[in-house]
Every structure is written in structure tokens, then in C-alpha cells.
Amino acid sequence: MNLKQLSESLGLSQTTVSRALNGYPEVREETRLRVQAAAEAAQYTPNVKARRLATGRAMAIGHVMPMVHRSEMVNPIFADFIAGAGEVYAREGYDLLLSIVPVDETEAAYRQMSANASVDGVIVQAPTMEDPRVPLLQELGLPFLVHGRTASPQGYSWLDVANIRAFQRATEFLLDLGHRKIALVNGQETLDFARRRRVGFEQAMAARDLAPNPAWMQSDVMTEEYGYRAASEMLDAPNPPTAFLAASIIPAIGIRRAAGERGLRIAKDVSIICHDDGLSYLGNEGNEMPGGPAFTATRSSIRAAGTRCAEILLSLIDTPNQPPVQELWDTDLTVGRSTGPAPV
Structure with missing residues (x-):
């Protein structure tokens, strides 16, 4: 079943069905639920190219990895974060655009993404205390979320551990x-x-x-x-x-x-x-x-953090004028077999 057939079966326009499936706020909740139920029953999968045309979006999220000889990013932590975020992207019909660049070309990579409109938003990882990527992305007007935060975490969206x-x-x-x-x-x-x-x-x-x-x-x-x-x-x-x-x-x-x-x-x-x-x-x-x-x-x-960061970023893309979303996660302290009283 294609979008036209689904629309005809519901007695709605293709634009309304497309907007309902993509979560546009102007679609009534009753209509949105009806469209989603019909799409699930028909096992309808939106055509990505058509969705890009309908929404004017790239349907992609950017991750820029600055590469140096020894990088904090190249480890299992980064892989598990991407796995969590990737599940959300796939579920919502977004692609992941991973750009691996020399550290001195990081700014150029973001500017190119913005100029080419190749992504709808980006996630920034491993922030430094005074991270130049934050003011750069604010200047570019590209939706972004920081996994972690800087020393001055005001005015932008982030998710961090306490x-x-x-x-x-x-x-x-x-x-x-x-x-x-x-x-x-x-x-x-x-x-x-x-x-x-x-x-x-x-x-x-x-x-x-x-x-x-x-x-x-x-x-x-x-x-x-x-x-x-x-x-x-x-x-x-x-x-x-x-x-x-x-x-x-x-x-x-x-x-x-x-x-x-x-x-x-x-x-x-x-x-x-x-x-x-x-x-x-x-x-x-x-x-x-x-x-x-x-x-x-x-x-x-870290996988749950990747999932939540992706969810927040997509909400920022859908509702661009909302205030910054900032979440601070507490940690559990689990006692295991590696600790005991100080030796006498």
C-alpha cells in the first residue's frame, strides 16, 4: 500500500495523512490516532524520498567524530551510545550521517552539513569545558543536543550524568x-x-x-x-x-x-x-x-542515554521554538566484589 491508497481508504488528503504520520501539531489528535492505526493495520511503510519531499527535511541526523591519534570517542562507549540513538532514528525514519574528520576540520564539517541541508540536527558528544561547537551550532541555527555539558550549560539542550x-x-x-x-x-x-x-x-x-x-x-x-x-x-x-x-x-x-x-x-x-x-x-x-x-x-x-538524546533531538526538530531541554541523570551505586575494608 502506498500513501495515495492509504489516504483514499481513510477519505483524507495525502497531505493530511503525511502530516499525521510525521507528528505535525496542526493535525487533530483524533485524526492522528486514526491514521496511525490504519497505517499499522495495513503495514504501511512511508517512502523516505516522499517523506523528504513532503516535510522538506533531510531525514538524517549528523554525528561528527573528530579524529586524533588517540581519541576518547573511539571506544565501546561511543558504539553503545550510537546503538541506542540508532534505534530511535530507525523507528522514526531517520538516517544516521557519521562524518569522521581530522580535529582541525570539525568546524568545516558542521558548516558543510548546514549549507547542504544534509541533516536536520546533530548530537555533540564528549564536550570540553569551553566547547567551541556549541556557539558554532547556535550561529548556524542547526538543531543540536549535547551529550554531556560544558562549564556554562545555559541556553542549549543537553543530557548529562550527575x-x-x-x-x-x-x-x-x-x-x-x-x-x-x-x-x-x-x-x-x-x-x-x-x-x-x-x-x-x-x-x-x-x-x-x-x-x-x-x-x-x-x-x-x-x-x-x-x-x-x-x-x-x-x-x-x-x-x-x-x-x-x-x-x-x-x-x-x-x-x-x-x-x-x-x-x-x-x-x-x-x-x-x-x-x-x-x-x-x-x-x-x-x-x-x-x-x-x-x-x-x-x-x-550509555545506551539508554543514546536513546533519550535521540528522542530529545527529534522533539527539538519537530518543535523548534521550545525552550532548551536539559536533563541530569543520577547514578546508581551498586556494591560488587571489588571493594572491602581498608587493609590494616
């Missing part, structure tokens, strides 16, 4: 276990989320009149090798930490490897807390096991 509170809670948990020698293995602190996690760690320490040891604080791209290298250096020092706070489960696995090579028992000789993004193929499973998951972790699903 990173400060998450790492406050994680640090407090270790402090309550008696740990005082706590290391922070953070992500790149040019990125806003990592800066906030460091602030949460420092605030929790200061609340107990403790000062973090600079020798136990590192930041870098969140890889397993980075976690292993950072933990190895700290554990081989004369005064090693008894606990580690890792910005992701990925470096936490490296920390666990370094401890194991030195004969240290996890949760006995050294404790580890990480942030768990609920990665599909690198999960922190084991809720059914005695002691719970492998790692004690603050948790917020």
Missing part, C-alpha cells in the same frame, strides 16, 4: 570503609565529565579534612592499558594507594590486572570502584553471584 555527585558517593563509600589512600584514574580532564568527576572526588575528600595525593591522580584516554599502566606505577611506589576510583570500567579492568600481577587480592588488599556505562559487550555482570557484580560501580546506561 558526575560530581556520582564520584562524591563513590569516594564516600571508600572512606566509610576506612580507606584514606585513594587514587583517581580519571578520563581526559579537558573533557567536562572528567573534570566534574575529579571535583566530586576532591569535594568528598575535603569534607573529611583529607587532601588528595597528586601522585595518585592521573588522567588520560580511558583504555585498559592506561588503567594498567597508571595502577602499576602507583602500586610499585613506596607508599601505594589502597583503593582506586576509575572513570570507566575499561581502565578498571587494567587496574585489576596490575593488582593481580603483584599478588594483591581485590577487596582484600586493594579496592576498586568504577563508573559503569552498562556496556553491551563489556558488562559488569554478576548480580546473581555471591557478592554481586565484579566491580562496585556508579552506573548509568
Whole structure:
């Protein structure tokens, strides 16, 4: 069945049916529901080319990946985010346009998308504290949503995790276990989320009149090798930490490897807390096991974030004059098998 046949069966114009299926606000709710029910019953699938002509939209969402030699974006976290967002795009008839460019060509990529009208909106990921992409997209008038936020998060739409509170809670948990020698293995602190996690760690320490040891604080791209290298250096020092706070489960696995090579028992000789993004193929499973998951972790699903970011962006495209949408997600603190009382 095509659009003409569906319209004739309903006794409505093709324009009305098209607008009803695409969520235009001027279509009455009763009509919209009737059209959707008929389309589902007939297993009608809109023709993408016709939909583009009817709506004047590109029916595509842009993701620009700035590539450098070592990129925070090229990891399982980015893949799971895209998987979540992609489900929404597919359901709503949008394509995903992924543009991989050198970091110094990022601005040009956005300008070309805008000039060519090749996308209806973009999602910005891994924002820095003062991210130049935000004012650029505001200048271009291109609908956008930031996954994360900048140091000044006013005037634009974003979805972020409560990173400060998450790492406050994680640090407090270790402090309550008696740990005082706590290391922070953070992500790149040019990125806003990592800066906030460091602030949460420092605030929790200061609340107990403790000062973090600079020798136990590192930041870098969140890889397993980075976690292993950072933990190895700290554990081989004369005064090693008894606990580690890792910005992701990925470096936490490296920390666990370094401890194991030195004969240290996890949760006995050294404790580890990480942030768990609920990665599909690198999960922190084991809720059914005695002691719970492998790692004690603050948790917020990156895939769910991708889904919600896509939903918000499409709403911004459909209703362009609405106020900025800003959502701050809290995290769960799940106790696993990687933490225990500080060794005596």
C-alpha cells in the first residue's frame, strides 16, 4: 500500500495523512490516532524520498567524530551510545550521517552539513569545558543536543550524568570503609565529565579534612592499558594507594590486572570502584553471584542515554521554538566484589 491508497481508504488528503504520520501539531489528535492505526493495520511503510519531499527535511541526523591519534570517542562507549540513538532514528525514519574528520576540520564539517541541508540536527558528544561547537551550532541555527555539558550549560539542550555527585558517593563509600589512600584514574580532564568527576572526588575528600595525593591522580584516554599502566606505577611506589576510583570500567579492568600481577587480592588488599556505562559487550555482570557484580560501580546506561538524546533531538526538530531541554541523570551505586575494608 502506498500513501495515495492509504489516504483514499481513510477519505483524507495525502497531505493530511503525511502530516499525521510525521507528528505535525496542526493535525487533530483524533485524526492522528486514526491514521496511525490504519497505517499499522495495513503495514504501511512511508517512502523516505516522499517523506523528504513532503516535510522538506533531510531525514538524517549528523554525528561528527573528530579524529586524533588517540581519541576518547573511539571506544565501546561511543558504539553503545550510537546503538541506542540508532534505534530511535530507525523507528522514526531517520538516517544516521557519521562524518569522521581530522580535529582541525570539525568546524568545516558542521558548516558543510548546514549549507547542504544534509541533516536536520546533530548530537555533540564528549564536550570540553569551553566547547567551541556549541556557539558554532547556535550561529548556524542547526538543531543540536549535547551529550554531556560544558562549564556554562545555559541556553542549549543537553543530557548529562550527575558526575560530581556520582564520584562524591563513590569516594564516600571508600572512606566509610576506612580507606584514606585513594587514587583517581580519571578520563581526559579537558573533557567536562572528567573534570566534574575529579571535583566530586576532591569535594568528598575535603569534607573529611583529607587532601588528595597528586601522585595518585592521573588522567588520560580511558583504555585498559592506561588503567594498567597508571595502577602499576602507583602500586610499585613506596607508599601505594589502597583503593582506586576509575572513570570507566575499561581502565578498571587494567587496574585489576596490575593488582593481580603483584599478588594483591581485590577487596582484600586493594579496592576498586568504577563508573559503569552498562556496556553491551563489556558488562559488569554478576548480580546473581555471591557478592554481586565484579566491580562496585556508579552506573548509568550509555545506551539508554543514546536513546533519550535521540528522542530529545527529534522533539527539538519537530518543535523548534521550545525552550532548551536539559536533563541530569543520577547514578546508581551498586556494591560488587571489588571493594572491602581498608587493609590494616
